Amino acid sequence: MRTKNRRVNITDYDWVSIILFVGLVIIGILSIYSTEYNNLKTHFINNFYSKQILWASISMLIIIAIGFVSIKKIKNLSSIIYLAGLLSLILVLIFGANINGNKSWFRFGNFSIQPAEFVKVTTVLGLAALLSDIDFNINRLKDFAKATLLIFAPVLLILMQPDLGSAIVFLSLFLVLYREGIDLKYYLIIFYLSSLFILTIYWGKNTILIIFTLLYIILNLIYYFKLKKTLLLKTSIFLAITYLTIFSTDIIFRKVLKPHQRNRIEIVLGKKKDDRGTGYNLKQALIAIGSGGLTGKGLNMSTQTKGYFIPEQHTDWIFTVIGERWGFVGGILLITLYLALLYRILFLAERQKQKFSRIVGYGLLSILFIHFSLNLLMVLGIFPTIGIPLPFVSYGGSSLWAFTILLFLFLKFDAHRKEDW
């Protein structure tokens, strides 16, 4: 064990992560530049890419500031920080600017901030504080309920904005709970139920009912005649749950979901063709990416990007620029950088001695991972269209700063991992 007051050098920061971070930010700025290069505004600062450079510069300041804060203070204050995050979500519902029917933004003149992005940081810290408590046992129902409540509090507040994309992101924190002791089987049950949900929508209620009922009968008959055993009780409970899920899915899908949400799901499942409305974005995105080919069409011939065929291309759909301009090579490069960053964080998280910093690492990993997965799966047409940006790459100050804070807090914890704090 080293001395308590060992000085931490700049070389103690994990440079692999920092290089990957810088690489992603640069790819982001280049991509944002591509989306508007054809119609650059005369004033440098009015362009998205120049603003993104500004946001990135501010990120540098944030990183330097993080270098000076005391990690101990942060750890001690993390519960309060979590509550402050919730407060910001309440305030935005009251004072937020109404943009396209969503109350997600604080507006200060020309400048807007999205609190939900920062709440990702505060919630991770709150979760770390809760789970690292010595008395906390995740497998105790009361403690599990506390953790679940902690995660769902921001989810509910964000759904009131409403911002489905940001809300879903918080569910990834259940990955942290898995790491901290929840059994895999619960996740498999959840996975089974969500599969049922999708299949019910895809095949319709009746088909899937018949399939599962037949499976139930056949399984029981085989067991009874071949093995002379009965599985009736277990399989019956299972079938009942399945029935319940199917019926509730049907009701949720037809009654609870809004028409546009229903549309998005149906389009991704291939049940509906809608190239004009909700499906337009996706169709244009696929054209952009698909036409990129192996090496891309280059800046000048990226017709989808140049012709503004993809709405919101500089934010959530930024990957379409990469796919069109740099092709499969560029796309794989980005995916590789991302996977490398994720694995690096996984590696760093596992080497933490402190539970607190490990949970922060896993929190960062979970949120980054779900952003990466859902954004790319959406852009590539595997997952329904929801508003989730690609961290570090998509345009936007709030998102960049929030992820920078979370990443560098964790890197700072990691740099101090050998200390006892």
Place this chain on the structure above:
Amino acid sequence: MKQKAFVIGFLIFLIGLIISLRLFYLQIIDNKYHDLSLRNALKKEYVIPERGYIYDRNGKLLVSNLQVYDIMAIPKQIKAFDTLKFLELTGIDKKKLISNLKKAKAYSYNKASLIVPKLYKNEIALFAENILDFPGFFIQKRSIRKYHTKSAANVLGFIREVNPVEIKNDPFYMSGDLIGKAGVEKAYEKILRGRKGVKFFLTDKFNRKIENYKKGAMDTSAIAGKDLKISIDIKLQEFADSLMVGKRGAIVAIEPQTGEILALVTAPSFPPEFLSGRNSSKNFNKLFRDKQNRPLLDRGLQGAYPPGSPFKLITALIGLQEGVIQSNTSYRCNHGFKYGRKAHMFCHCGANGRKVKLPWAIIKSCNTYFANSYMKIIDKYENPAKGMDNWSNRVKQFGLGKYLNTDLPVGSKGFIPDSKFYDRYYGKNRWGSTYTLSNGIGQGEVSTTPIQLANVMTAISNKGFYYTPHIIKEIDHGKIPIDQRFQTKNYTGIDSIYFSPVIDDMAKVYTQGTAKYSRLKNLELCGKTGTSENKIKIDGKVIKLPDHSIFVAFGPKNNPKIAVAVFIENGGYGATIAAPIASLIIDKYVTGKISRKDLLNRILDINLEDIYKMKFHEN
């Protein structure tokens, strides 16, 4: 706990794999997206070339182009505007404006629609100055045909927008393009239309141009259509047209040495600009629906009628060639010809029981002589079927009973019967020459079109051959050769020695015969009158209408410059209307002036409208 990290690591790997495979599929395997992206962004813009001009044989301009201006609008961009001012500036009426705006909106909010069509330069000027007051509106230039003659609509034809079938059949055309629909415009469409230029642009989502595609490397420039010189003599055509006022029928004039059509008049007709200006579609419908006058029918090319007496010339020529008649062959004519117990063919040649030889027969149009000659032609062979087919083939060598294969897009075969036809009609071996006797004098089953008759005249004047009649004279000022078929002689199969006596006798038609009153002082002409009967039924009773008046001629006799066929529906005896018209045409063409003003005035005064009206209403 390391195991849990491993599970999470595997999950990351799984998602990374799914994403990479999907990306691989989209970018490397599925190759439809490149085309889709070009379909989004790549837009073609066509540069319409100027359509070729049309000149007459003497180089007089007949058809050129005129810039007109359409007022277009994009409904989405229209803001509230001063309607009154708009109406004042453009001169259209309010109802039309409102209905066109409504139509435009129904068609597309983002695409341009036509609001006011075909304004001339002076009509658009005021609006153009004030265009800024009408956001969403813009002016589009386009070209329409401008005609420098009021005649020859049937020859020149017209252009209209292509229909979907034409677009499908020829990839050259796109919706909105113009195509020749009749006459020369149709026949020489490919030469007149030129070649479209194409410019490729990259456009954005809003269809705004961003830049030239590949810096214009794939663009092609438009090539203007080629000019045509047609064989029509427009002065002659206009003159012939003026003679047809109040009459219905056709005049066809052909230059015998070349087969070039000098005039092709059909009546009633309409000025060509009728189908070019602002009301062209309305006018077209009007013409199309006019079942009484059928102005869109080219009677010179399409009207098949019994030829009447001019056909006797062919009977004579075939008889001479077949050796069944000679110059001294004679038949007794006693007001007609009895060829069965009750069958009798009347004759008004005035021989009164004397013997008739060929000259008299032609000069006085003796039915008896030609009926006999026809019988001999058919009965030359034991089997009348063989005789009939021989006759039929010989007649067809004059260009009758088949398409002449001119370069104009319409025509009619007419009809020349053969043995098969009569076998079907009477039964095999159940007919003989007497059954078909009327054919010999141009009645019965034979029918011909005016241009076919004019062509027979060229064959006679050339003593045995003709060039396929055609309207084209020069393409692109001679740089492109005209079709070889118009420079090839078509032989009639009649030796030239047999033509001389016939031609001599045709000249006597003017001096002693049926066309005496149409003779010209300075020109020796050759001609033949004809009359073709026609009847209609009114209340079950057959009523005889005035005969169709027919005359064929060529001249001057020793150096034929023009062959003419004149056909006047219900014009009566051939000598009364058709013959004078033929004389006037030949005189006008050969001498350039009219030596017989009396004939001219008489013709101009004749109006047969009343007969036509009656005929139409009773039908």
